[in-house]
Amino acid sequence: MPRRRTPGWASANARALARRARLSAGGLALVATALTSACEFFPLEVDTPQLNEVALENLKTAAASGTCKAGVFQGNVTGGKDFTGQCTIQGNLYISGEATDLLRLRNVREVQGAIYVTGEVDLADAVPNLEKCSGILAGGYLGTKLTGPPLLKSATALNVEKTGKLMTISGFDNVASMTIYLKNNAELTTVSGFGKLTSGAITVEDNPKLATFGALPSLTESVALSFQRNPLLLELPACPALQTVTGDIQVRTMPGSALTGFSALQSVGGLKLTQMPNLASLQVPALATAGTIWLVDLQKLNALTGLPKVMVSGLFSACNLAVCQTELDGFAKAHVVSGQAKLCDFWTPCTP
Numbered sequence: 001m002p003r004r005r006t007p008g009w010a011s012a013n014a015r016a017l018a019r020r021a022r023l024s025a026g027g028l029a030l031v032a033t034a035l036t037s038a039c040e041f042f043p044l045e046v047d048t049p050q051l052n053e054v055a056l057e058n059l060k061t062a063a064a065s066g067t068c069k070a071g072v073f074q075g076n077v078t079g080g081k082d083f084t085g086q087c088t089i090q091g092n093l094y095i096s097g098e099a100t101d102l103l104r105l106r107n108v109r110e111v112q113g114a115i116y117v118t119g120e121v122d123l124a125d126a127v128p129n130l131e132k133c134s135g136i137l138a139g140g141y142l143g144t145k146l147t148g149p150p151l152l153k154s155a156t157a158l159n160v161e162k163t164g165k166l167m168t169i170s171g172f173d174n175v176a177s178m179t180i181y182l183k184n185n186a187e188l189t190t191v192s193g194f195g196k197l198t199s200g201a202i203t204v205e206d207n208p209k210l211a212t213f214g215a216l217p218s219l220t221e222s223v224a225l226s227f228q229r230n231p232l233l234l235e236l237p238a239c240p241a242l243q244t245v246t247g248d249i250q251v252r253t254m255p256g257s258a259l260t261g262f263s264a265l266q267s268v269g270g271l272k273l274t275q276m277p278n279l280a281s282l283q284v285p286a287l288a289t290a291g292t293i294w295l296v297d298l299q300k301l302n303a304l305t306g307l308p309k310v311m312v313s314g315l316f317s318a319c320n321l322a323v324c325q326t327e328l329d330g331f332a333k334a335h336v337v338s339g340q341a342k343l344c345d346f347w348t349p350c351t352p
Contacts, residue, residue, distance in 0.1 A: 088112065093133075095119060095126050117141050124149045124171060135159065141166055148172035148193065160185060169193070179223075182207060190214075201247070205229055213237045215261075221245070224269075228252040236261050248272055248292075257281065257300070270314075273298060282306045289313065292339070295321060304331050312336045319344030 088110040096119035111133040117123055118140055123130075124147040131149075135157035138146060146160065148171035155175055160166065161183040170193035172178070178200045182191065188207045192214035201223035204213065210230045215238040224247030227236055233254060238261040248270035251259070258281040259273070265284055270292040273279070279298045283306035292314040295301065302322035316336045318328055325343075332341035 092116065093127075095121055095123070117143075117146070119143070120165075122147050138163065138166075144168070144187075145170070148175070150174070157181070160188075163188065172197075176218075180204075182210075185210075202226070204233075208232070215239075217241060223247050224249075226250045227254065231255060235259075240264060243267070245269060251276065254279075259283065262287075270294070285309070293317070295319070298322075303327070307331075307335070310335055312339055314339040315342060316340070317342040317344075 089108060089112065092113035092115070093108075093111045094116045096117075108127050109129060109131045111127075111130065113133075114135040114137055115123070115127070115133050117126075117136065117138040120142040122143055122145055123136065123138075128149055129151055131151045132154040133152075134155070136155055136159070137157075138160040139162055141160065141163045142165060144165050145168045146166060147169075150171065151174070152172065153174045153176070155172075155178055157179040158169075158172065159181045160169065161181065163185045165187055166185055167187050168190045169182070169188070170191070173193050173195050175194070176196055176198050178194075178197060180194075180200060180202045182188065183203065183205045185207045187209055189209050190212045191204075191210070192212070194214065194216055196218050197216055198218050199221045200219075203224075203226045204210070205226060205228045207230050209232060211232045211234070213227075213233065213236070217238070217240060219239050219242050221244045222242065223245070225236075225245060226248070227233065228250060229252060231253060234256040236251065236254075236256075236259065240261070240263055242262055243264050243266050245265070245268045249262075249268055250270075250272045251274075252272075253275045255278055256276070257278045259279060260281065260283045262284050263286065265287050267289045268287065268291070271284070271287075271290055272292070272294040273282070274294065274296040277297065277299050280300040280302070282295075282298075282301060282304070285306065285308060287307060287310045290310050290312050293307075293310070293312050294315075294317045296317065296319045298321050300322055304323060304327070312335055316332055316339065318332075318341075321328070323331075328343050332343065
């Protein structure tokens, strides 16, 4: 019989069931965890095919009215079965297991909670008609590709970290606003498919094989951009429409020789470029206001003419550049309006 529990119990129970599913089931485990104040539960194990069939039937019954009201659904469904009910999942969706044991949730249009992708099943295969979800969390994902469902238009976050096989991320072409967090992905080489993204924060850090991050032609505003310790990424994604970054643009340990993809940028909380030994060209021609500017260990940067309009209201820090002392002093006097200039004494001699 269904039982009622508090939301705290619901969350704890869902996590426990998800852990058991990953330990005992070799196929796809799906858990929909209701986040309402009083939830209905179908406490099921996944040890036998008979119980898995019961779990699937419970989900079908719960979705008959158009909404999945079952607090927890867990199953190891094999044989290419399809769940065809029109459905909005009121909670989280957990996807794990192998692609050969895939349950396709063809008509799931919305997941009101987050989607956790931890097995090797690609998101676009599991929920091919998904239009909306709270977020996509793929920590420890085992697949080689992560593809956004083609109808997906709304997802607040994409978090992919600590993956060992993932090589490509693509297919989120219709999402307009999203926080993107990609970190510690050992085999990730290519990120693309965010062509309609207009706003969001982007963090891309510690991806040793990442060589390509596709252009973001529609991005007009961002909370922050961070590209750090991606040793094969020669250039940042071109952002020709980006005008405002309320936080910082941080770039560290990038081997590229030019930073030129921000032609329309007018305002930034901070521009922080460090440990870019090959950077010879810095071009942000429209930048008018910056809270701070840090330029550190840019040994080949010999001019600041690519920042002709900027006025710095906070700290301007320059250290270990190829720009000579006289030019740095002149830039600081002309462009630092109310803050301070911290100029290290690693000077390049100025030509008389």
